[in-house]
Amino acid sequence: MYQQLVILSLFAFAYSASVGGGSAPAFCHGLDCPEYTVARTFSKGYELRNYKPSKWVATNLTAMEFTDDNRREMFYKLFYYISGNNSAHMKINMTAPVLREVFHGPGPTCESTFITHFMIPFGLQNDVKAPTDPSVYIRDMPAMSVYVRSFPGHPSAQDSMNELQKLADQINDPSQYEDMFYFFAGYDGPYVLSSKRHNEVWLVAKN
Numbered sequence: 518m519y520q521q522l523v524i525l526s527l528f529a530f531a532y533s534a535s536v537g538g539g540s541a542p543a544f545c546h547g548l549d550c551p552e553y554t555v556a557r558t559f560s561k562g563y564e565l566r567n568y569k570p571s572k573w574v575a576t577n578l579t580a581m582e583f584t585d586d587n588r589r590e591m592f593y594k595l596f597y598y599i600s601g602n603n604s605a606h607m608k609i610n611m612t613a614p615v616l617r618e619v620f621h622g623p624g625p626t627c628e629s630t631f632i633t634h635f636m637i638p639f640g641l642q643n644d645v646k647a648p649t650d651p652s653v654y655i656r657d658m659p660a661m662s663v664y665v666r667s668f669p670g671h672p673s674a675q676d677s678m679n680e681l682q683k684l685a686d687q688i689n690d691p692s693q694y695e696d697m698f699y700f701f702a703g704y705d706g707p708y709v710l711s712s713k714r715h716n717e718v719w720l721v722a723k724n
Protein backbone atom coordinates (compact mmCIF):
# COMPACT_ATOMS: atom_id res chain seq x y z
CA MET A 518 0.00 0.00 0.00
CA TYR A 519 2.73 2.42 1.03
CA GLN A 520 4.70 1.50 -2.07
CA GLN A 521 1.67 2.09 -4.27
CA LEU A 522 1.23 5.54 -2.79
CA VAL A 523 4.86 6.34 -3.43
CA ILE A 524 4.49 5.29 -7.05
CA LEU A 525 1.26 7.21 -7.49
CA SER A 526 2.71 10.40 -6.07
CA LEU A 527 5.87 9.94 -8.10
CA PHE A 528 3.94 9.72 -11.34
CA ALA A 529 1.57 12.49 -10.28
CA PHE A 530 4.60 14.69 -9.70
CA ALA A 531 6.05 13.79 -13.05
CA TYR A 532 2.75 14.69 -14.66
CA SER A 533 2.33 18.05 -12.97
CA ALA A 534 5.96 18.90 -13.69
CA SER A 535 5.69 18.25 -17.42
CA VAL A 536 6.05 21.60 -19.13
CA GLY A 537 7.48 22.52 -22.47
CA GLY A 538 8.78 19.07 -23.22
CA GLY A 539 10.90 20.01 -26.25
CA SER A 540 10.62 17.47 -29.01
CA ALA A 541 9.98 14.38 -26.88
CA PRO A 542 6.90 12.43 -27.93
CA ALA A 543 3.70 13.16 -25.98
CA PHE A 544 3.62 9.60 -24.61
CA CYS A 545 6.78 10.42 -22.58
CA HIS A 546 4.62 12.87 -20.54
CA GLY A 547 7.47 15.36 -20.13
CA LEU A 548 9.85 12.78 -18.64
CA ASP A 549 13.26 12.25 -20.19
CA CYS A 550 12.99 9.37 -22.65
CA PRO A 551 15.48 7.97 -25.13
CA GLU A 552 16.05 10.05 -28.23
CA TYR A 553 15.29 8.63 -31.63
CA THR A 554 14.43 9.57 -35.16
CA VAL A 555 11.84 7.76 -37.25
CA ALA A 556 13.65 6.21 -40.20
CA ARG A 557 10.51 4.80 -41.82
CA THR A 558 6.82 4.39 -41.14
CA PHE A 559 5.05 1.41 -42.62
CA SER A 560 1.46 1.51 -43.81
CA LYS A 561 0.66 -1.57 -41.71
CA GLY A 562 1.07 0.65 -38.66
CA TYR A 563 4.56 0.02 -37.32
CA GLU A 564 7.72 2.09 -37.65
CA LEU A 565 11.49 1.83 -37.77
CA ARG A 566 13.29 4.06 -35.25
CA ASN A 567 16.97 4.90 -34.91
CA TYR A 568 17.91 5.29 -31.25
CA LYS A 569 20.98 7.10 -29.99
CA PRO A 570 23.27 5.36 -27.48
CA SER A 571 22.13 5.79 -23.87
CA LYS A 572 22.84 4.60 -20.33
CA TRP A 573 20.27 2.71 -18.27
CA VAL A 574 20.02 1.22 -14.79
CA ALA A 575 19.07 -2.42 -15.02
CA THR A 576 18.39 -5.64 -13.15
CA ASN A 577 18.22 -9.24 -14.41
CA LEU A 578 16.04 -12.22 -13.67
CA THR A 579 16.32 -15.69 -15.14
CA ALA A 580 13.10 -17.70 -15.00
CA MET A 581 10.74 -19.90 -17.00
CA GLU A 582 8.11 -17.19 -17.15
CA PHE A 583 7.65 -13.61 -16.04
CA THR A 584 5.07 -13.11 -13.27
CA ASP A 585 3.49 -9.98 -11.84
CA ASP A 586 5.56 -10.53 -8.69
CA ASN A 587 8.73 -10.57 -10.80
CA ARG A 588 7.65 -7.38 -12.53
CA ARG A 589 7.01 -5.63 -9.22
CA GLU A 590 10.20 -6.86 -7.57
CA MET A 591 12.38 -5.71 -10.48
CA PHE A 592 10.57 -2.37 -10.72
CA TYR A 593 11.22 -1.69 -7.03
CA LYS A 594 14.93 -2.50 -7.26
CA LEU A 595 15.24 0.23 -9.87
CA PHE A 596 12.83 2.49 -8.03
CA TYR A 597 15.01 2.23 -4.90
CA TYR A 598 18.04 3.12 -7.03
CA ILE A 599 16.41 6.38 -8.15
CA SER A 600 15.08 6.98 -4.61
CA GLY A 601 18.62 7.09 -3.19
CA ASN A 602 20.09 3.56 -3.31
CA ASN A 603 23.08 4.88 -5.24
CA SER A 604 26.65 5.97 -4.50
CA ALA A 605 25.61 9.64 -4.19
CA HIS A 606 22.46 8.91 -2.11
CA MET A 607 20.79 11.07 -4.72
CA LYS A 608 17.14 11.22 -5.67
CA ILE A 609 17.05 10.76 -9.42
CA ASN A 610 14.12 11.74 -11.63
CA MET A 611 11.91 9.05 -13.11
CA THR A 612 12.29 8.59 -16.85
CA ALA A 613 10.27 6.72 -19.46
CA PRO A 614 9.77 4.05 -20.58
CA VAL A 615 10.17 1.11 -18.22
CA LEU A 616 11.96 -1.07 -20.73
CA ARG A 617 12.06 -4.87 -20.45
CA GLU A 618 14.30 -6.97 -22.62
CA VAL A 619 13.69 -10.69 -22.96
CA PHE A 620 16.34 -13.18 -24.08
CA HIS A 621 14.73 -16.44 -25.09
CA GLY A 622 16.21 -19.63 -23.80
CA PRO A 623 17.20 -21.89 -26.72
CA GLY A 624 14.20 -24.26 -26.31
CA PRO A 625 10.63 -24.29 -25.02
CA THR A 626 11.64 -25.86 -21.70
CA CYS A 627 14.51 -23.41 -21.17
CA GLU A 628 14.59 -20.42 -18.89
CA SER A 629 14.64 -16.90 -20.33
CA THR A 630 16.51 -13.87 -19.04
CA PHE A 631 14.42 -10.77 -18.34
CA ILE A 632 16.13 -7.40 -17.92
CA THR A 633 14.16 -4.43 -16.59
CA HIS A 634 15.60 -0.95 -17.28
CA PHE A 635 15.03 2.71 -16.40
CA MET A 636 16.91 5.24 -18.54
CA ILE A 637 19.37 7.47 -16.66
CA PRO A 638 18.11 11.09 -17.00
CA PHE A 639 19.93 13.19 -19.63
CA GLY A 640 21.55 15.37 -16.94
CA LEU A 641 23.25 12.32 -15.39
CA GLN A 642 24.14 10.32 -18.51
CA ASN A 643 27.76 11.54 -18.22
CA ASP A 644 27.82 11.33 -14.43
CA VAL A 645 26.08 8.05 -13.66
CA LYS A 646 25.74 7.17 -9.97
CA ALA A 647 26.72 3.59 -9.11
CA PRO A 648 23.97 1.36 -7.69
CA THR A 649 24.43 0.09 -4.11
CA ASP A 650 22.30 -3.03 -4.62
CA PRO A 651 24.65 -5.67 -6.11
CA SER A 652 21.83 -7.04 -8.29
CA VAL A 653 21.39 -3.64 -9.97
CA TYR A 654 23.85 -2.48 -12.62
CA ILE A 655 24.41 0.22 -15.25
CA ARG A 656 24.03 -0.77 -18.88
CA ASP A 657 25.33 1.03 -21.94
CA MET A 658 22.74 0.65 -24.63
CA PRO A 659 24.36 1.05 -28.06
CA ALA A 660 22.78 2.98 -30.89
CA MET A 661 20.22 0.67 -32.44
CA SER A 662 17.46 0.51 -34.99
CA VAL A 663 14.22 -1.06 -33.83
CA TYR A 664 10.90 -1.97 -35.39
CA VAL A 665 8.17 -0.65 -33.10
CA ARG A 666 4.51 -1.57 -32.74
CA SER A 667 2.45 0.55 -30.29
CA PHE A 668 -0.66 -0.58 -28.44
CA PRO A 669 -2.86 0.59 -25.54
CA GLY A 670 -4.07 -1.20 -22.42
CA HIS A 671 -2.62 -3.03 -19.42
CA PRO A 672 -1.00 -5.92 -21.27
CA SER A 673 -0.52 -9.26 -19.56
CA ALA A 674 2.65 -11.15 -20.47
CA GLN A 675 0.55 -13.08 -23.00
CA ASP A 676 -0.92 -9.86 -24.49
CA SER A 677 2.59 -8.51 -24.99
CA MET A 678 3.65 -11.74 -26.68
CA ASN A 679 0.62 -11.50 -28.98
CA GLU A 680 1.60 -7.93 -29.95
CA LEU A 681 5.14 -9.10 -30.59
CA GLN A 682 3.80 -11.83 -32.85
CA LYS A 683 1.68 -9.25 -34.73
CA LEU A 684 4.77 -7.10 -35.29
CA ALA A 685 6.71 -10.11 -36.56
CA ASP A 686 3.81 -11.01 -38.86
CA GLN A 687 3.63 -7.45 -40.20
CA ILE A 688 7.36 -7.32 -40.93
CA ASN A 689 6.89 -10.74 -42.53
CA ASP A 690 10.64 -11.32 -43.01
CA PRO A 691 12.56 -12.87 -40.08
CA SER A 692 15.88 -11.97 -41.71
CA GLN A 693 15.16 -8.29 -40.93
CA TYR A 694 15.35 -8.56 -37.12
CA GLU A 695 17.09 -10.28 -34.22
CA ASP A 696 14.94 -13.18 -33.09
CA MET A 697 16.63 -14.26 -29.84
CA PHE A 698 15.68 -11.14 -27.91
CA TYR A 699 13.10 -8.36 -27.96
CA PHE A 700 11.88 -5.43 -25.87
CA PHE A 701 8.64 -4.28 -24.23
CA ALA A 702 8.29 -0.59 -23.33
CA GLY A 703 5.62 0.78 -20.96
CA TYR A 704 5.28 4.56 -20.65
CA ASP A 705 2.56 5.01 -18.01
CA GLY A 706 2.19 4.92 -14.26
CA PRO A 707 -0.33 2.47 -12.82
CA TYR A 708 -3.17 4.99 -12.55
CA VAL A 709 -3.43 5.85 -16.25
CA LEU A 710 -6.66 4.61 -17.86
CA SER A 711 -6.30 1.58 -20.04
CA SER A 712 -7.39 3.29 -23.26
CA LYS A 713 -4.87 6.11 -22.73
CA ARG A 714 -1.87 3.88 -22.05
CA HIS A 715 0.99 3.70 -24.50
CA ASN A 716 2.95 0.45 -24.76
CA GLU A 717 5.36 -0.76 -27.41
CA VAL A 718 7.02 -3.95 -28.57
CA TRP A 719 10.42 -3.63 -30.25
CA LEU A 720 12.30 -5.98 -32.54
CA VAL A 721 15.90 -4.95 -33.13
CA ALA A 722 16.62 -4.48 -36.84
CA LYS A 723 19.53 -6.26 -38.45
CA ASN A 724 21.59 -4.10 -40.77
Ligand SMILES: *[C@@H]1O[C@H](CO)[C@@H](O)[C@H](O)[C@H]1NC(C)=O
Pocket residue numbers: 534535610638640
Ligand atom coordinates in the same frame (compact mmCIF):
# COMPACT_ATOMS: atom_id res chain seq x y z
C1 LIG B 1 13.86 16.67 -12.19
O1 LIG B 1 12.57 16.99 -12.67
C2 LIG B 1 12.12 18.28 -12.29
C3 LIG B 1 10.70 18.42 -12.78
O2 LIG B 1 10.61 18.14 -14.15
C4 LIG B 1 13.04 19.35 -12.86
O3 LIG B 1 12.61 20.62 -12.46
C5 LIG B 1 14.46 19.08 -12.39
O4 LIG B 1 15.33 19.99 -13.01
C6 LIG B 1 14.88 17.68 -12.70
N1 LIG B 1 16.16 17.41 -12.10
C7 LIG B 1 17.21 17.09 -12.81
C8 LIG B 1 18.47 16.88 -12.04
O5 LIG B 1 17.18 16.95 -14.03
Ligand SMILES: *[C@@H]1O[C@H](CO)[C@@H](O)[C@H](O)[C@H]1NC(C)=O
Pocket residue numbers: 577620630632654
Ligand atom coordinates in the same frame (compact mmCIF):
# COMPACT_ATOMS: atom_id res chain seq x y z
C1 LIG C 1 22.01 -9.92 -17.67
O1 LIG C 1 21.55 -10.78 -18.69
C2 LIG C 1 22.23 -10.62 -19.93
C3 LIG C 1 21.53 -11.47 -20.95
O2 LIG C 1 21.52 -12.83 -20.60
C4 LIG C 1 23.69 -11.01 -19.72
O3 LIG C 1 24.40 -10.82 -20.95
C5 LIG C 1 24.29 -10.14 -18.65
O4 LIG C 1 25.62 -10.56 -18.40
C6 LIG C 1 23.47 -10.22 -17.38
N1 LIG C 1 24.02 -9.25 -16.45
C7 LIG C 1 24.10 -9.46 -15.13
C8 LIG C 1 24.69 -8.39 -14.33
O5 LIG C 1 23.66 -10.49 -14.63
Ligand SMILES: *[C@@H]1O[C@H](CO)[C@@H](O)[C@H](O)[C@H]1NC(C)=O
Pocket residue numbers: 597602649650651
Ligand atom coordinates in the same frame (compact mmCIF):
# COMPACT_ATOMS: atom_id res chain seq x y z
C1 LIG D 1 17.65 0.05 -0.86
O1 LIG D 1 16.61 0.82 -0.33
C2 LIG D 1 15.69 0.09 0.43
C3 LIG D 1 14.56 1.02 0.83
O2 LIG D 1 15.06 2.23 1.30
C4 LIG D 1 16.39 -0.53 1.62
O3 LIG D 1 15.48 -1.31 2.37
C5 LIG D 1 17.52 -1.43 1.13
O4 LIG D 1 18.25 -1.93 2.20
C6 LIG D 1 18.44 -0.68 0.20
N1 LIG D 1 19.38 -1.62 -0.36
C7 LIG D 1 20.64 -1.32 -0.63
C8 LIG D 1 21.49 -2.43 -1.14
O5 LIG D 1 21.11 -0.21 -0.51
